[in-house]
Amino acid sequence: MKKFCFSWLFILLLSAINVIVAQSPTSEKKALSNRIANYDMWVQLNPETKIVNGDMVINWKNTSPDTIKELHFHLYMNAFKNSRSTFLQETGGGMLRGLKMDKEKDNAWGYCNVQSITDVQNNELIKQFQYFQPDDTNSFDQTVARLTLNNPVLPNDSVVLKLKFETKMPVIFARAGFADNYFLVAQWFPKLGVYEHSGIRGAEKGRWNCHQYHGHSEFYADFSVYNVDITLPADFVVGATGVQTNEKSKTDGTKILSFRADDVVDFAWTASQRFKIVNSEWNDVKIHLLLQPEHFSQADRHLEALKYALEYFNQHVGPYPYPQITVVDPPMKGFGSAGMEYPMFITAGTLWNLPKGLRFPENVTIHEFGHNYFMGILATNEFEEAWMDEGMNTYFETRIMDDYYGKNNAWIDFPFYQEGDLTSKIKGYNFSDANKVAPSYLYSWHYNSGGYRNDGYGMMSYNKPAVFLSTLERMLGRETMDNIWRKYYDEWKFKHPSTEDFINLVVDNAALKYQKNYNADIRDFLKQSIYGTDICDYTVSGINNDNLTADAGLFDKNGKIVKLTETEKPAFKYLASVSLQRLGEFVVPVEVKVTFANGEEKITLWDGKSRTHVIKFLSDSKIVSAYIDPSHKNVMDVNLLNNSYAFKTEKSGIYKLVIQFLFAMQNFFQFFSAFI
């Protein structure tokens, strides 16, 4: 392997130019972010050993008012160093998303080893670089390290460091690694944590936010400029975060590819000899699809979904600020890297000849692209507030899927069964064992260690937010909701919003409307949904139509006693009433539609607070039915069946079900008879 041979001076010169270019107001492209942590890297991939050797120069800016004495680094690949790492312990020895780490495979383990750290004075700092465990007491875990600096970094000052590192990619089962000669190189370099000064995400005083790599958690980083030179054998096709700026062939059969990415929170890349490339574009955004040859026929499925997602996000949230998006289609053996998101670079996932009725590639393309917004641009802390990236993004995924492919058949579309995307999320949330115990706001690794069931993280970070945000959208109207998203984008793009920041933004932009329409506080809805574990279930418990009789007896009227008898005609024939109950703990205002025998319909609002509630009417017509939330705005209600009551119901739906059941069983029995 070729050794790194740049002189310090030259490196400093290069990175200084980079920083100047990145920050200069006269530079061609204006900086979109504060570009706190900037990385220049020169790396080389050895496909045989699965090792990436690299040199890098980090330029970190102290934008806080604090004096920084130490820097914290993520060394994610050490999660795969041995079976005692926190990641492998939390995933039951290496089982994530249904895939298991093949520990017996040659070269299975991975690591990230920092070999040298020098500062501008050429001091070797490696001895001041020490692993520690901010989240647990597992001393085997080496996924976080702190570097004590010789010279503290003053406010508004920068520190420049030169690092030499070696990263061995593990066999793929969780996001990054290798499968044969396919490489998904992510979480691969020593990466700085985020210094959150007082006020950022509720911090009371300055703190490093640099968590260990956990079984259920993703990442958090500052915005950066990356300049990365990758050297690897010439026959490899490469895709990466950023834009390729140069390619140089070398005489030893290798090539150097240069990439630059501005205002991004991460840098990932892929290399394989088998990729087939499809190039396309949407408006000014270049699209690169890197497909497995056996999936080439599905290029249009990916492209169509991606272009619609681009259009949708631009229209409903904000402009896609990057010039390019690369979609990687991993091979079967590298399926652990499928469905992942990195800035300007996502991994999808499909199977050979996957039926069109199963919209997995479309769904995963849309979902992962959406992460360019929810986490990529709106850079939330995925470790601590996973609902803000996975949940908000899943909400948009359901919107895009259901709008484009059909709300009843977006996810599964076969003649004998169809399912919409939001439906699949509602189902997951409603059926989850965790829905009564796990909140959406939880440090993501606590879903594992906190005694929750396995589906806690998935259901509460992905599904539940999609469900409560859809409910909110239906209550406020899509226009108001989109206004919230656009404001959220405008206010928080290229920053680190927190849950409270989002709640405040929603309150600022929709509280009045919510108050006006439902006579309730929108903050209550959001707090219950995000921090709470209450479930929502309202029911119509009964309908009464009591015959009214005229007043009878002796009444004082104008100083005289008047005798009235029951034979007089009453003012109204019936005292009609609907009894409602709140069976769950979740409180939300609900509309109730009451229908009378004469066809008249009345819609009333119940604040939903008390355990029981009776709506009374004086009427000449009997109530024939009552329906809580007749337009299905509240998709959080875990039992829709008990939301309505009618004396006479329409049976055709039941007949349809019975006929379908009969026919399916007849066929099944007949099929069975062939084997006897």
Add this chain to the structure above:
Amino acid sequence: MTIKHAYINGFQLAVRSPRMIFTLYFTNFILVAIFALSFYSTISSAIGNSMLFDSFMKEENSLFLQDLLHNNGQGILAIVGQLKWALIAYWLLNVFLMGGIIRTFNKQKYGLTVFFGGAGYNFPRFLGLSVLIMLSHFVVFALAALFGFLGYTIFEESFQTERIYAFLIAASIVFYFILAIILFLASDFGKIYLLLNDSQNFFKAYFKAIAFVFKRFFKVYVLYLLLLVVPLVFFYLFTKINGDIGMKTIVGLTMMFFIQQIFIYIRFGFRVWTLGSLFEYYADELLLMNKIALEKERLTELAERKSELSTMINVKKDIKPEEKHENTGNSENINQKSVDLTVDDDEDDEIKVVPDDYDFDAIKPDADITPTHLNEFDKDDIDAKG
């Protein structure tokens, strides 16, 4: 008989057997309808006074179904749990009815006495055969799975794509069905053997039937595949109609109900067609086989006579004419009602069991006849034996 004739004759048998097809259909319908009624009452009471399904016919929202299953799944699951008993009942009924169908084919006339007499009489031996066939399916299934698993272990490392897994799964399924078709054929041939032989030995029938399939492998296999073509085309057309009509209105729902029932009825028609074709083919093979046996016997007789004559000439010994049939072995079998369905020339002792009164001259290879009088037992026989 050519497969073409078996195919056509089977079709004609099916066309001439609407009542038998209806019996099969009706059995299926009644058994399933009991469950459908139970399903209806369960979901009716689960839905109760809820209006959630009021618009379900117009817009099939799977969320409502999921909600129903989630909140009232126990009752529905209980019905599904009971289905295993229905399947056992259906199995027994099917075995029972097969005896009636094959006997009716053999008799060439449908009558309740013929049908149910045959059904009842054949039931125990058909049941034994059915158990053997089912066990064989398990074995074949296990073999196919093993085949797939072996493929997986061999190819796992060397292939980069999932295509190989798809191929392996497909190959295992194909492998299973290639072998399963032999069992489908043996199941029907075995039943025909048992009936025509009036044998209780379902083990022997099982092996004889499998042996027959292998001896006439190409013909019977092609015949079976041909018999699958029309149902597959029919199935495709049905799914098209299903999609086009849909169930979004009461009219559509009613139409679809009847179309579905016609579909099921016709599927049973295909079953009878298959059984009829196999019966025709078998029976014809049997006649041919017996003809060969008779011819062989005649030639043997001639040869013996020739040999006797030469002996007479050479040795000049007296011959007793009445001894000439002694070694044919036929005389004591004249009234025996058993035949061997295989055409194994080595098994002369079983081939030569043709009734003496059989009129072979009436049989032409292509004649459209059913060998009703071949080793056939009468209702009287059944009664006598039963």
